[in-house]
Amino acid sequence: MKQYEPHVVEEKRQAIWEKEGLFRVTEDTNKKKYYLLEMFPYPSGKIHMGHVRNYSIGDVIARYKNMRGYNVLHPMGWDAFGMPAENAAIERGVHPAKWTYDNIDYMKKQLKRLGFGYDWSREIATCDVDYYRWEQWMFLKMYEKGFVYRKSAPVNYCVKCQTVLANEQVVDGLCWRCNEAVIQKELTQWFFAITRYADELYEFCDRLPGWPERVLNMQKNWIGKSYGVEVDFLLENGEKLTIFTTRPDTLYGVTFMALAPEHPLSLSLAEGTDYEVEVRAFIEKAKQQDRSFRAELQGTKEGVFTGRYAINPLNGTKVPIYIGNFVLMEYGTGAIMSVPAHDQRDFEFAKVYGLPIIITIMPEGRNLDPNTMDCAYEGDGYLVNSGDFNGMNNRKAISSIIDYLEQKGIGRSTVNFKLRDWGISRQRYWGAPIPIIYCDNCGIVPVPYDQLPVVLPLNLEVKMVGRSPLSDYEEFYKVKCPICHGDAKRETDTMDTFVESSWYFLKYACPEYNVGPLDTKRVNYWMPVDQYIGGVEHAVLHLLYSRFFNRVLNELGLVAVREPFENLLTQGMVIKDGAKMSKSKGNVVDPDYLIEKYGADATRLCCLFAAPPEKDLDWSDKGIEGCYRFLQRVWRLVAERLDIIKGIKSTIIPKDNSGDMGLLTLRIHKTIKKVTEDIERFHLNTAIASIMELVNVIYKYLEKPRNTDEELSLLKGSIETVLRLLFPFVPHITEELWEMLGADMQLLRGAWIEYRQEYTIKDMVTIAVQVNGKLRDTFEIERDAKQEAIREAALALEKVKRHIEGRPVKKVVIVPNKLVNIVCP
């Protein structure tokens, strides 16, 4: 008997797949398309277990859908721009390009060794000129349409990475990449106007039923939509001070106003008052406090009086205007009305500065007293101290007051978002150059389309200089203005790498297309992505950016769909000993080692079997041993009895469907059904478990000698079933065994196995018998037996009689083919 040698088998199969071009696809309108995509890796050096898991899940689905007759696009590529390449260059003196392409070579080999079925003819690397040139094209189009603009703004800056970061890339005040504290810096930067789509991106969250709730919630949370009203307060000199509030029902309780330190009125208001010096100092101090510092202050309310007052438009009350450190310039109008009675922050501020508290919302059945309150009341109630609105429920009052304000022309209902525009300038080298030229005469000049691409020069030494290395490289930045032909300077910042990953899924449809950005016809054949699989860490980064970018490209007529990803699966992390794998913790598992020791099939199987895809997977070395053992068991099942089954015709619908053969037949069909349903809903771990059960049943079947043709046919049928069900999970071993059986390879790869419903049910069913809800016994009866027969059989059982103890039976509940519950209290 041939031994199971994973490497021999795997190398052999992979060579065959390669030769046959098994995973190549073309657009075929006669077949239903299925676009399966896994998030492409950053070529950091080596594949890690997270990749193995992600791509193993994807490969099962891709192969399964293929077997179901879909035209499956399953591509792979490289998110190849980014800082680690640059850091490697600085640390080791390797050029980022060499480092990146070497890593791609190595990692591609790893992916091939794992046997993933990708259409490698569609491979893309985002650092290729032929990729990013079209990104520059898109940038120019977006610039024309006003989706890109340049402005000076306080931005997040990582000192260690020496570059600007988008809001999404700051996690708890730290850089998402290096964990260094992020500071605020005033810089002129390029921005993508993602906020233009804030509302649509938010609202469409409710129209993505194929996405996990968790991710949609995170996106909604990030976009942060809130309904409210802008209200104009008048200053004493007649000027307007506009604020935003979601609680117009508390307008009568306003006792002061608060402006953000950066608010344009902050300084001008105080000018000429006794408070000018103090205000100036406060604003200066606030400027020094960047975001992370402010976050640390959390709740410590500080402010300063401007010396000016505003008039409440509803009741004419004069209220003092303060500058407060807790007011954010970026949100709403940068100014707020303060209602200490009904807002905790205002309450705290009022306590510090001795400002009055006026109750305007009274909870039912309670009586609030401003003198004894120790926190704001933010709940519902009826209005008091509110003029004509007294007695009204506060929820109703919100709309009534808005109506009133709009009628009087002093307020407008408004929607506000937390989402900010996406800053895409990076002061780094290894990225796509921004196609812009600065000319002293003509200003900002976009690079003409016929001068694209702006090629990233490869012949320069990369150093850490605190600015883009390109800004030290004359050959790159010294250019002539396309308009006036005078001396001009090229933009030396590069684009955020998240720009590349915002449209790569479109490029896979037409990777070699190079006469325009995208071959729209092919893009529209494949789009949307039917199933996207990746880590949850991109819930608000990549996934939000891509939804935005796809919309822009939709408006440019490059793609027909609005939403790029129909269904999303976010797989959990691979952890070990309860912690994320990391070099510093020393708990990293190396895929190369696993493939070496157990083979690709066992490695894949283990990743799929140990936990359901969405959950975190706690890696255990014992787990893979178990999977390896199982594969050997499958191998022996075929190899040990090849001589007796090879020439036999196989079947899974035997003429004699009784006794042991009946049991095996039942199990075969039930397993096919279960595995099919489980794959459809991504319960891959239970799908594998049920195949294991089938294997156990086959071994049970083999405990007795099986000599007749009928018995052997069924045996062969059961074995073939195992191989076909297992194929998407462990393609190498199953193909090898299939070949040993001398069967048609197309049957294994080309078609999923179907079950027969009538074989998934038994003639006899086991009924559980409960007395007062407690299980007491079971009995067998023919399926779909009459209720009366079931009742009698149950009541006749010895154990049941004993537990009834002669008491009168009040009721008998019968669940057909399952259970009887006898109620006798």
Added chain:
RNA sequence: GCCGGAGUGGUGGAACUGGCAGACGCGCCGGACUCAAAAUCCGGUGGUGCUUGGCACUGUGCGGGUUCAAGCCCCGCCUCCGGCACCA
């Protein structure tokens, strides 16, 4: 603080719409094969108690409730994880 998600044996995890809790795997215990070991195969394995080849009680974070029946539904808590966080 707000918004999500989760809590099941020694362990990873099953149980689709309320219907036999613990599938499958790991570990452990016992046995077979062996001079021995590994590998392999077979059997057992939630807890407690007892008159121990059986029977009873108990058991899905805690406390209530609905129901003939609750891991699953409802109410109130606890713990853990994730996201947002002075967003007016």
